[in-house]
């Protein structure tokens with residue numbers, strides 16, 4: 001087993017800054033799933049961060065799991081976001097988002113959008129590429 005294959009199997013980063021989401025085959029059409037991102041430094045210490053990945057019309061998208069309305073997670077902890085009409089629904093106050101663009105099309109944050117993340121498929125694995133922060137995260 002190559003180093004990259006071993007890292008993929010262990011769910012570790014294969015390129016600096018990249019994080020494994022799941023096997024591409026696990027993300028089926030019309031489904032979403034959440035995944036962990038590196039924590040960021042908040043006012044009171046490190047804050048866990050999450051993303052959500054989804055597949056729609058054969059395309060994979062990923063967004064920060066934060067609603068632009070009040071900054072709450074979009075899901076109820078299970079990663080499920082799709083409403084019956086095919087939009088993504090924030091479980092907190094019911095904002096609806098267009099899955100391919102992340103644009104809020106209905107609800108309390110209409111006109112705003114989810115924060116997109118860059119996703120790549122390499123050797124059957126979906127990876128999210130997290131850009132390095134330009135400012136230090138441990139500033140007092």
Ligand code: FES
Pocket residue numbers: 067068069070071072074090091092093094095107108
């Ligand atoms: S936090 Fe998502 S609609 Fe309010």
